[in-house]
Every structure is written in structure tokens, then in C-alpha cells.
Amino acid sequence: TLPAVAFVGLGNMGGPMSARLVGAGYTVTGFDPVPDARAALADAGGRTAESAADAVRGAEVVVLMLPSSAVVEAVLGDPALLDALGEGATVVDMSSSDPMSTRRLATGLAARGVTLVDAPVSGGVKGAENGQLTIMAGGAEDAVERLSPLLAVMGTARRAGEVGAGHALKAVNNLLSATHLLATAEGVLAGERFGLDPAVMVELINSSSGRSGSTDNKFPNFVLPGTYDSGFGLRLMVKDMRIAVGLARELGVASPLADRAVALWEDALAALPDTADHTEIARWTFAASAD
Ligand code: NAD
Secondary structure, three states: OOOOEEEEOOOOOHHHHHHHHHHOOOOEEEEOOOHHHHHHHHHOOOEEOOOHHHHHOOOOEEEEOOOOHHHHHHHHOOHHHHHHOOOOOEEEEOOOOOHHHHHHHHHHHHOOOOEEEEOOEEOHHHHHHHOOEEEEEEOOHHHHHHHHHHHHHHEEEEEEEOOOHHHHHHHHHHHHHHHHHHHHHHHHHHHHHHOOOHHHHHHHHOOOOOOOHHHHHHHHHHHOOOOOOOOOEHHHHHHHHHHHHHHHHHOOOOOHHHHHHHHHHHHHHHHOOOOOEOOHHHHHHHHHHHO
């Protein structure tokens, strides 16, 4: 029999991820403070709760898909939720969280007989809808193994190491992704000024050594068509970059290129509306050169 699942955080990613679990036959009880997000899960056939504490009562697996470690800490620090969380439950934090925070939370939960596994994802909203996420898991081998059927509904999971390893890997991945996107914007802009067609540039780079997720996905799908609607917020990307450079600093690793990239992304964050999509970094780069 499938484990009872609680799903906390039903946003751009958590919405389609929880719906897939329902589709695979899991009993999912979801919570999100946004009523529309709860209504979407109910429409997909899931159950909804009025609080995270109510959602986790009786759940064997609690999936979190929340904006940041600050929110994860608030949810997991709520005494009502901790009371409702059964001993032997497994919490799976699929958010892109701070690995140092994750390690601390894991220690605290272990003292209550609760296992924490981190399982952040890459692949965007489309990957969440199609069940084609890459899932970077961190935690004890047996705990990750027990979760593998559930994770397989959402994507392809691979264990990266002990608890926190997934979150560390995800932060580094997004630092690279963000740096590539900014570099691609600068490069394509220079080529365009020279007289190149951006679509031709991106296509040829995609069979050359400069290719990346920015040239094979973000530019063709969100930047060049001018839609800037990937479903991943610029604020969230900056959060991820800060985690990565914070980790480097804490570990004594110099990261001058990353520091510069974060500073530019932070300028864009300050200049753009709070709801801006992360692909807007390209439009912002183009606009800065137009002045
Ligand atoms: P989102 O803002 O769309 O969704 C987050 C949801 O959490 C919102 O619906 C919000 O109402 C809810 N929430 C906030 N506080 C809450 C609380 N206390 N209890 C319950 N729910 C609460 O963000 P998203 O794009 O779904 O991203 C979620 C996480 O996944 C982030 O860590 C992000 O960095 C990561 N991520 C996003 C993408 C993407 O393409 N969007 C891809 C990979 C990873």
C-alpha cells in the first residue's frame, strides 16, 4: 500500500507535483495559504487542510515545496505541526533550501524520531507537470531508497550524499544556471549588434561548446519569443545564488566570478517588480545596453 502523503506548498512547482502524486494513486493532503492553490489540488482529486499541522496529521511522508529555508524553518518549527507529526514519519524537503539549515533541521527532527531527506529538483514547471524532474537527494541510504517509488512519480532521483547534499548541489547548479543566463544575454546582445540573428546564434551554440540550459531551453523558449514566463521567479533565483556564495564563503572558497554575478542579479532584483520571472535578467541586460 502507498504511504499517506502530506504536501505543503502548492505553488508553481508544488501544484503540479502534488497533482502527479494524486494521479499515481497516492492519498495526498495538501496545504498552502493561497486558497486558489488549495482549490487546484482539490480539483485534481487531492484532499486539502486548513493548516500545515492539519495536513501532516497521520501522514507517513511529508513533502515540502516552499520558497526558502526561512519558510521551511517556520513550518517545521511550529509546535502544532511537530505535535501532529508522527514518530517514524519522513519529511522530504524538495524546495531549494540552504544546506546548512537543512542539516540543523535534520538533527532536531531526528531527536523526535522523524527523518529528513532533502530532494530539490531541476526541470522547471514543465518538468513538474511531466514528471521529468531531476531530483537530487540527500539523506540516509535507506531513507532515500524507501522514497524512491514516490520520487519516481515526479522525476528521476539520484542520491547525492548525506542530508543537505541535495540542497548544496542544487544551489551550485542554480549558481551556474544563473551565471550562464546572464553570460548568454551579454553574448547574444554583442552578436546581434554585429548583425547576427539571435536564433541562429543560439542554434549553432547548441551544437558547440558554449551550450547550456540557457541556450537550449531558456533562450529559445522564454527570452527570444519575448514571453519571459518560465514560472521560476527572479527572487527565487537570487535566493539560490546567495545560498551558493554563502556556502563558498562559509567553507573558505573564493568565488570572485560568482560574487560579481550575484551583484548583477541583485541589481536586477532591485530594479524589477517583485513578481518578475528569472528570465527577465536577459531583458534587463538588453535594456541596460540600450541606454
Ligand atoms: P511559488 O512561490 O510558486 O510556490 C511556493 C508556495 O509556497 C506558494 O504557493 C506559497 O503560497 C506557499 N507558501 C508560502 N508560505 C507557506 C507556508 N508557511 N505554508 C505552506 N505554504 C506556503 O514557488 P515555486 O516556483 O513553486 O518554487 C518552490 C521551491 O522550488 C523554491 O524553493 C524554488 O526555488 C524551487 N524551484 C522552483 C522551480 C521553478 O521552475 N519554479 C524549479 C526548481 C526549483
